[in-house]
Amino acid sequence: MSEYSGIRGTVWFRALTGQSLSMPGDPKSVLTADAPLGNDHARFLCVVPDPHARFPCARHGEVGLEEAVTLATRVREVIENEKNTIKRPIVAIVDVKSQAYGRREETAAIFLAAAAAADAYGSARLAGHPVIALVVGHALSGAFLTHGYQANRILAFDDDGVMIHAMHKEAAARVTRRSVDELEKLAKEIAPMSYDIRDYAKLGLLYKLLHVENPEKPSQQEIRNVESELIAAIADARGGPVDLRNRLESVAARETRKASILVRTKLAAQWLEN
Amino acid sequence: MSSKGYSADFINRQSFIELDARERAKALFDEGTSRELVGPFDRVESLWLPMQGVTPQEDDGCVVMKGKIAAQAAVVVALEGAFQGGSIGEVSGAKMTAALDLACADNEKGIRTSAVILLETGGVRLQEANLGLAAIAELMGSILALRKHASVICLTAGTVGCFGGMSLAAGLASYVVMTREARLGMNGPEVIEQENGVEEFDSSDRALIWAIHGGEQRYAMGLADALVDDDAPQVADFIRSFVSKGVPPVNRSSQVALYRDRIAKLDTSRQWDPKEFRALWSVNGLKEGKR
Amino acid sequence: MEQIEFNYPAKRKVPKRAHVGVVGSGDLEVLLEPSEGEVSHVFIRTSVDGFRDAWKAVLDRFFAKYDGAVRIEINDAGATPGIVHLRLEQAVEVSER
Numbered sequence: 158m159s160e161y162s163g164i165r166g167t168v169w170f171r172a173l174t175g176q177s178l179s180m181p182g183d184p185k186s187v188l189t190a191d192a193p194l195g196n197d198h199a200r201f202l203c204v205v206p207d208p209h210a211r212f213p214c215a216r217h218g219e220v221g222l223e224e225a226v227t228l229a230t231r232v233r234e235v236i237e238n239e240k241n242t243i244k245r246p247i248v249a250i251v252d253v254k255s256q257a258y259g260r261r262e263e264t265a266a267i268f269l270a271a272a273a274a275a276d277a278y279g280s281a282r283l284a285g286h287p288v289i290a291l292v293v294g295h296a297l298s299g300a301f302l303t304h305g306y307q308a309n310r311i312l313a314f315d316d317d318g319v320m321i322h323a324m325h326k327e328a329a330a331r332v333t334r335r336s337v338d339e340l341e342k343l344a345k346e347i348a349p350m351s352y353d354i355r356d357y358a359k360l361g362l363l364y365k366l367l368h369v370e371n372p373e374k375p376s377q378q379e380i381r382n383v384e385s386e387l388i389a390a391i392a393d394a395r396g397g398p399v400d401l402r403n404r405l406e407s408v409a410a411r412e413t414r415k416a417s418i419l420v421r422t423k424l425a426a427q428w429l430e431n
Numbered sequence: 432m433s434s435k436g437y438s439a440d441f442i443n444r445q446s447f448i449e450l451d452a453r454e455r456a457k458a459l460f461d462e463g464t465s466r467e468l469v470g471p472f473d474r475v476e477s478l479w480l481p482m483q484g485v486t487p488q489e490d491d492g493c494v495v496m497k498g499k500i501a502a503q504a505a506v507v508v509a510l511e512g513a514f515q516g517g518s519i520g521e522v523s524g525a526k527m528t529a530a531l532d533l534a535c536a537d538n539e540k541g542i543r544t545s546a547v548i549l550l551e552t553g554g555v556r557l558q559e560a561n562l563g564l565a566a567i568a569e570l571m572g573s574i575l576a577l578r579k580h581a582s583v584i585c586l587t588a589g590t591v592g593c594f595g596g597m598s599l600a601a602g603l604a605s606y607v608v609m610t611r612e613a614r615l616g617m618n619g620p621e622v623i624e625q626e627n628g629v630e631e632f633d634s635s636d637r638a639l640i641w642a643i644h645g646g647e648q649r650y651a652m653g654l655a656d657a658l659v660d661d662d663a664p665q666v667a668d669f670i671r672s673f674v675s676k677g678v679p680p681v682n683r684s685s686q687v688a689l690y691r692d693r694i695a696k697l698d699t700s701r702q703w704d705p706k707e708f709r710a711l712w713s714v715n716g717l718k719e720g721k722r
Numbered sequence: 723m724e725q726i727e728f729n730y731p732a733k734r735k736v737p738k739r740a741h742v743g744v745v746g747s748g749d750l751e752v753l754l755e756p757s758e759g760e761v762s763h764v765f766i767r768t769s770v771d772g773f774r775d776a777w778k779a780v781l782d783r784f785f786a787k788y789d790g791a792v793r794i795e796i797n798d799a800g801a802t803p804g805i806v807h808l809r810l811e812q813a814v815e816v817s818e819r
Binding site: 451470471472481484485486487488489511513514 | 723739741744745746747749751753755767768769795797798799
């Protein structure tokens, strides 16, 4: 149920764009399509499993070298082509198992490939493109930093199949020398450690939690609702600054990210020469 | 001098690696120009660590100092590798981002202000998981904004190195400076061995670790801009030069076509000797005038 | 995590505050600040429970020679008494510079 299934990305990409393919020449693990969204013509991107991927450690929905540079390419394309026109929205549909864990990846500097994708998304945002992340499944660690976390607005479904976190439960339990049960118990008391998306929502980073009865088989009405929410998020992004301050200014953030806010206040006060 | 004795260079060396975060940060500034902001006596510590029986540190493992480097305004943010492995928590992450945002605001007012980030970190602090991860994402956004105006220099000296989500921050930097001892990569050897087995990465093989992640390798691949000795004055010299250099003509992380092409050309049917990348990437890079 | 407090008599003013150390494994940080009055206060937070007596022994020894009026905060991650004493002396040295 909370296991990564790898289907949600494809399901929602098809639902929102009517398409289901990668662009010619691109690896099959990155789906890219331009499709209408409200009055806009948005670019949608999604990383999906490709069991025949060239890199053995990136065959089950991981974000690896090829995925990262392809995302970077397809996002940069939008920035380059629209320097003097309307800034189209860019929608990252997110259901990613993790980053790719491999010797080839480390040798060929996956950290830089990932940075290139994040650079593209972040630069698009700074250039005025509304960048929206729709988390339909898993959004873990380096994979989410690469694909989605530079968005102006983040939306997520509210079911148990959705998980945003820094490390999978089993690995986190091993590293912190606890049992998975102990970790889950601790996570219930400590909001930022929770694996429950409803607790994540309390951190003030999400724009909205959306309810879909069965995210792997959405109804036409549910798809239309999600589209409306995306359109609203785009309008909200367009009406605000291009930076990420909304993640600190939300109602929830003012409650759970008090220390972050205090740091900013104190640092600003001490910044000027006395 | 006898070739069996220790050279004067070695004796007089002032190790940078042996300095703690505060001392490292201080060493980079023009003499007498630095002061610490939101230091230990401000007592902005982690809310989350005491809840789990972990003793917090009053600066949350992140030192922010402001002053002049090569007579130019600069802010240095230094992670303390000895505290929780330099991992990013809510407060340490917020300090880094706020410092860069304030530097960016100064640039917009016409005061050229660079940032130097000292990275000794394994990435996200698991005890603060989602707030650590979010902080890294926000820091990355701030690096992107600041680096348009002034140089953002990432320095990794060891012994912790720079791993996890913070490796992406290094990837966004205007300049990367490393020692031979330092390492830079997204996933450490233990994590890879854990996820994909010892054949994929034997985490006990120290030679392999440095061959892939080490400073000399990264520099030779063209992914670091300087390889420095573990000598504080030399490190400070290089930092001064990169502050003065200003914004590079092109950022590594923006050269998507170059890296896409390089990755497409890789033969994925085998593991590689990392040394192959020294000729493959850096020589090509120099030829094309790229980074 | 355990919180421990001690008080000691103090005789003289201390010139300035000092911070030394890192909360690394087997280490501690010390925040030393001048205080008013004739009592020095020590506040300890340690991740290793059950060593109150050992802390008292180290601090008794320290304050037997030190008469500054201070507020000392310690954040400890399992330092030995030897390291604790070293850090306290370092803090004093910095505060008297």
